[in-house]
Amino acid sequence: MPRPRLTGLGGGLFACAAMVLAGGIVWLLFDASLTGYGVLFLPVAAATALWVRPADLVTAPISVPIAFAVGVWPIAGGSGGFGGQLMGLVSALSLHAGWLYAGTLVAGLIALGRRAVLSSRKRLAARRLHL
Numbered sequence: 102m103p104r105p106r107l108t109g110l111g112g113g114l115f116a117c118a119a120m121v122l123a124g125g126i127v128w129l130l131f132d133a134s135l136t137g138y139g140v141l142f143l144p145v146a147a148a149t150a151l152w153v154r155p156a157d158l159v160t161a162p163i164s165v166p167i168a169f170a171v172g173v174w175p176i177a178g179g180s181g182g183f184g185g186q187l188m189g190l191v192s193a194l195s196l197h198a199g200w201l202y203a204g205t206l207v208a209g210l211i212a213l214g215r216r217a218v219l220s221s222r223k224r225l226a227a228r229r230l231h232l
Contacts, residue, residue, distance in 0.1 A: 105152045106152065107152050107157075109164070112152065115148075116145055116165055117167070117168045121172045123141040124138060124174070128176045135193055135196070135200075136197075136200075139204075143200075147211060149165055149168075158216050159212070165204055166201055169200070169204060173194065174186075
C-alpha cells in the first residue's frame with residue numbers, strides 16, 4: 102500500500118476528488134444509489150486519515166465530511182433549478198447521515214490512533230535520551 106504524506110489541503114483535495122469520482126461511478130453503474138456511495142465513502146475516509154501527514158492529522162476528520170457533500174451533489178437528485186438541486190443535496194445528506202457519520206468516525210479514530218502512536222513514540226524516545 103502506498104504511503105503518501107498529504108498536507109491537510111492535499112488530503113481534503115484527495116478526498117473531494119475521490120468522492121466526485123465515486124459519485125460518478127455510482128451514477129453510471131448503480132443508478133445513483135446513495136447506499137453504494139456510502140459504501141465507497143468509508144475506504145476514502147480511511148485512506149485520507151492514513152495518508153495525511155502527522156502534523157495535519159486533525160484535518161482528516163474535518164475534510165472527509167466536506168468531501169462527502171461535494172461528491173454527493175451529482176447523484177443527490179433534485180429537479181428544477183438551483184433550488185431543486187440544493188433541496189436534493191440537503192435531502193441526500195439528511196437521509197444518509199449514517200454513512201457520513203460512519204466515515205467521519207473512521208477518519209477520526211484512525212487519526213486519533215495515529216496521534217496516540219506518535220505521542221507514545223516521542224515519549225519513549227525522550228525516556229531513552231534521559232537514561
